[in-house]
Amino acid sequence: MRQVAQITPAYTGDVSGVCSALYELGGMIVIHDAAGCGATYSAFDEPRWYSHDGLVFVSGLTENQAILGDDQQLINDTIESAQALQPKFIALVGSPIPMITAVDFPAIARELETATGIPTMGFEATGMHSYIAGAARAFAGLAEKMVREPDTKTPALRLNILGVTPLDFGINGSAQGLRQVFEAQGIPVQAVWAMGASLADIEASANASVNLVVSAAGLKAARVLQQRFDMPYVVGVPYGPQHTAKLIAALQQTLGDRQNRVVGKVQRDPKTVIIGESVTALSLVQALNLPATVLCPVTSDAEILSQGVIKTNSEADLLPYLKAATTIIADPLYQPICPKAARLVPLPHVAFSGNTYQTTMPALITGFEQFQKQFGF
Amino acid sequence: MKRTPNNFIALKNIAGSYVGTTLPISKATFPVPFYEGLTYSPPARGGWNIVHIGLTLPQAHLIFVCPEGCLRGVVLSAAELGVPERFSTIAVGEDNILSGDIEDQIITGVSHIIDKLPKRPPAVLVYTSCIHQFLGIDIDMVYDALRADNPDIDFTDCYMFPIMRKSGPNPVEMMRRQLYSLLTPIPKNSRAVNIIGSDLPLPKSSDLYQLLAANNFELHEIGSCQDYQAYKQMAASSFNITILPSAIKAGELLAEKLQQTHIYLPMSFNYAEIDASFQRLSQLLGITYQRNDELIAKAERALAQTKALVGNMPIAIDYTAGPRPLSLTRMLLEHGFNVTDIYVDSFQVEEEADLAIIQKIAPNLKLHPTIDVGMRAISRQRPTETLAIGQKAAYFSGATHFVNIIEGGGLFGVDAVYQMAKLIAAAYQTPQDTEALIQVKALNWGCECNL
Numbered sequence: 001m002r003q004v005a006q007i008t009p010a011y012t013g014d015v016s017g018v019c020s021a022l023y024e025l026g027g028m029i030v031i032h033d034a035a036g037c038g039a040t041y042s043a044f045d046e047p048r049w050y051s052h053d054g055l056v057f058v059s060g061l062t063e064n065q066a067i068l069g070d071d072q073q074l075i076n077d078t079i080e081s082a083q084a085l086q087p088k089f090i091a092l093v094g095s096p097i098p099m100i101t102a103v104d105f106p107a108i109a110r111e112l113e114t115a116t117g118i119p120t121m122g123f124e125a126t127g128m129h130s131y132i133a134g135a136a137r138a139f140a141g142l143a144e145k146m147v148r149e150p151d152t153k154t155p156a157l158r159l160n161i162l163g164v165t166p167l168d169f170g171i172n173g174s175a176q177g178l179r180q181v182f183e184a185q186g187i188p189v190q191a192v193w194a195m196g197a198s199l200a201d202i203e204a205s206a207n208a209s210v211n212l213v214v215s216a217a218g219l220k221a222a223r224v225l226q227q228r229f230d231m232p233y234v235v236g237v238p239y240g241p242q243h244t245a246k247l248i249a250a251l252q253q254t255l256g257d258r259q260n261r262v263v264g265k266v267q268r269d270p271k272t273v274i275i276g277e278s279v280t281a282l283s284l285v286q287a288l289n290l291p292a293t294v295l296c297p298v299t300s301d302a303e304i305l306s307q308g309v310i311k312t313n314s315e316a317d318l319l320p321y322l323k324a325a326t327t328i329i330a331d332p333l334y335q336p337i338c339p340k341a342a343r344l345v346p347l348p349h350v351a352f353s354g355n356t357y358q359t360t361m362p363a364l365i366t367g368f369e370q371f372q373k374q375f376g377f
Numbered sequence: 378m379k380r381t382p383n384n385f386i387a388l389k390n391i392a393g394s395y396v397g398t399t400l401p402i403s404k405a406t407f408p409v410p411f412y413e414g415l416t417y418s419p420p421a422r423g424g425w426n427i428v429h430i431g432l433t434l435p436q437a438h439l440i441f442v443c444p445e446g447c448l449r450g451v452v453l454s455a456a457e458l459g460v461p462e463r464f465s466t467i468a469v470g471e472d473n474i475l476s477g478d479i480e481d482q483i484i485t486g487v488s489h490i491i492d493k494l495p496k497r498p499p500a501v502l503v504y505t506s507c508i509h510q511f512l513g514i515d516i517d518m519v520y521d522a523l524r525a526d527n528p529d530i531d532f533t534d535c536y537m538f539p540i541m542r543k544s545g546p547n548p549v550e551m552m553r554r555q556l557y558s559l560l561t562p563i564p565k566n567s568r569a570v571n572i573i574g575s576d577l578p579l580p581k582s583s584d585l586y587q588l589l590a591a592n593n594f595e596l597h598e599i600g601s602c603q604d605y606q607a608y609k610q611m612a613a614s615s616f617n618i619t620i621l622p623s624a625i626k627a628g629e630l631l632a633e634k635l636q637q638t639h640i641y642l643p644m645s646f647n648y649a650e651i652d653a654s655f656q657r658l659s660q661l662l663g664i665t666y667q668r669n670d671e672l673i674a675k676a677e678r679a680l681a682q683t684k685a686l687v688g689n690m691p692i693a694i695d696y697t698a699g700p701r702p703l704s705l706t707r708m709l710l711e712h713g714f715n716v717t718d719i720y721v722d723s724f725q726v727e728e729e730a731d732l733a734i735i736q737k738i739a740p741n742l743k744l745h746p747t748i749d750v751g752m753r754a755i756s757r758q759r760p761t762e763t764l765a766i767g768q769k770a771a772y773f774s775g776a777t778h779f780v781n782i783i784e785g786g787g788l789f790g791v792d793a794v795y796q797m798a799k800l801i802a803a804a805y806q807t808p809q810d811t812e813a814l815i816q817v818k819a820l821n822w823g824c825e826c827n828l
Contacts, residue, residue, distance in 0.1 A: 001489045003468040003482070007461050009453055010468065013446025030415060034507065034539035040450030042418045043818065050420045050812055057415040057750050063544045066511065077414035080395075081750045096444045096508050097540060100474070127446030128470050333456055354453045355816075 016045035017134025028087035033095035044354035130298035139221035150206040163218025167351035177365030236263035239287035240368040266308025267291040275330040403740035411746040421768035423820035428454040438498040443506040560612040569614035574624020577787030584790035646708035679798035695720035698767030699785035703731035777808040
């Protein structure tokens with residue numbers, strides 16, 4: 001039955017997706033919710049919560065405030081906290097009840113910006129979509145509001161890497177690895193959106209010439225940047241030397257002809273199934289040179305799905321594909337619904353299993369060959 | 378200030394004033410010393426949530442019906458504990474809200490889940506969320522339909538609605554209450570007592586346990602029930618004891634529904650208060666009680682030994698360690714310990730006398746909130762090493778020597794004083810990996826319970 005999960009967890013929601021995208025940039029993020037969304041984010045969706053003091057707070061919405069449409073407490077408390085903490089920006093994030101009561105976050109954001117002089121964005125997250133939708137909105141918000149006109153425009157290849165959060169890339173060095181892979185090839189990276197980059201790096205993103213989208217969360221921002229600064233984009237993740245070479249060739253080609261590209265197309269094989277975020281899963285089967293069925297249970301985009309990725313909406317949607325598979329590459333928490341005879345190649349995904357397997361999540365950017373060798377691909 | 382059924386909501390809505398993140402206790406107002414604005418959630422995860430509490434019901438299956446973002450936290454709580462097979466979910470989407478089929482979604486979804494389970498559970502806990510409350514769904518119709526379709530299964534309504542926390546029971550209070558809602562009237566045993574609403578079973582070393590055993594009372598707790606039938610037998614007890622304030626609503630429910638006499642015995646580290654609690658209990662049970670001076674002497678010896686060990690080392694305490702941080706602070710101060718900091722956002726009403734005493738004997742002791750946004754930015758380094766009691770105190774004070782305890786750790790009576798002295802000594806002697814320990818969800822979950 002659709003929307004029912006007998007035994008598997010839910011993916012991270014859009015509220016946490018917004019927070020994860022903006023976490024390292026020095027802003028103050030306020031989730032307009034009673035408590036639960038903030039608790040879920042800090043406990044399960046943010047592996048940096050202990051080590052990095054990001055400013056993510058909850059408004060403490062009450063029943064009376066929701067019924068009476070009282071936004072003033074949110075506004076007053078946010079102004080007071082912003083004045084005390086002096087964040088670089090403010091982000092308001094919605095949740096299920098504000099969605100029901102139709103809280104106008106963009107309007108409140110304008111009011112806060114006027115009152116504090118601090119750039120403020122409002123994100124109408126609902127808690128009913130996946131983290132990709134939330135992170136995509138947050139990155140697009142940065143692209144619309146924070147990125148300034150280029151200081152210098154170079155004709156050479158210079159990248160922004162869009163769509164990087166620990167939810168897809170963990171905290172195992174993959175984010176740093178993304179930058180290193182290209183810099184080692186002499187391709188400078190302006191900003192990694194948004195791990196290991198400062199807000200100043202992001203603001204100067206228009207100095208890059210091409211955007212590389214490494215998860216579906218980066219696609220919306222890539223389109224905004226293309227519209228604002230005529231920057232084309234390429235979609236793919238640099239897993240392994242061969243696929244990375246293809247990706248670099250595509251980036252060079254795109255620099256020349258200004259055409260957007262998604263690198264790779266699925267060669268369908270029902271015996272091997274991979275479950276995951278659409279761009280990372282698509283790139284992984286390309287890098288492994290593996291015919292497979294690629295299943296994406298979270299938000300994606302027609303541009304990526306058209307490459308042969310299959311969007312699924314529930315545990316029940318996955319079952320027929322799993323039944324036919326002999327090898328399944330997926331988070332270990334999918335094990336209970338995998339056929340006993342099938343081989344499960346564990347690929348922990350923070351957006352699915354949280355911190356349960358975080359320490360064993362392979363760093364595929366820097367350790368692709370090791371993964372390949374370990375599992376005999 | 379007294380706790381009564383009538384001031385339940387009023388107590389939740391007392392507002393504090395903005396005083397920053399450090400306040401000398403002499404200037405603290407009771408019961409809410411700090412302003413609650415935007416809130417911060419420190420990374421101390423030992424507390425139990427509604428999933429852990431629900432899972433203590435033996436053999437029950439839990440089904441959460443919520444938006445995807447809300448499901449995430451609860452379902453991973455179960456996954457982390459390694460019991461995903463006891464847990465299922467139904468995601469509420471925008472299409473359900475727009476089409477108004479939420480009742481049907483619950484009825485159909487729950488039935489589908491039950492049909493797919495390898496074995497029919499004796500009980501199913503169905504959790505609905507804030508969104509169901511706001512949309513005004515016909516919850517009675519939903520449960521009537523589920524019960525009619527599945528007469529062999531006990532259903533109860535559980536709730537995940539933190540938005541109601543100021544206008545009704547908060548989620549933990551509600552969960553502790555609903556956990557016992559499946560008890561139904563059976564013949565009473567006048568020599569049987571339940572302790573309800575505590576996360577951990579009462580230690581056998583406790584003077585409360587000893588008092589009940591010495592007077593031939595059976596003691597029942599959900600954490601020691603082997604199966605669902607053993608849980609159902611808790612309805613035969615004539616008395617219910619609650620120790621945690623968040624369990625009081627459960628006691629009130631059973632008093633009304635099963636005519637079980639409810640007595641709330643607040644946890645305390647004060648011998649006179651403990652004595653008064655035992656006197657009240659003994660009167661209720663019709664037994665004789667005499668203060669155990671030998672036990673008190675044992676506790677005093679343990680405190681003296683611990684004091685000799687830790688000397689003047691600063692001690693920080695937080696409210697997650699137990700419901701009576703001020704009672705604990707007062708006891709330690711009166712025994713010469715150097716308690717320097719307390720992390721608490723508001724006080725339980727039982728703490729009023731303790732606050733007054735501490736304000737006199739240690740007026741400069743520092744109070745800090747835990748949820749104030751300013752706490753995200755404070756330094757967690759101290760010039761001298763601190764011994765912490767509670768996970769949040771350990772986090773905020775940067776302590777590696779800490780007593781890793783939540784909700785009082787199941788302790789009660791004079792034994793609690795003795796055990797706490799021992800725990801402090803152990804914390805002093807052995808530094809711990811605070812970062813690793815406090816990020817483990819639900820401290821002690823499953824340690825002695827039949828889960």
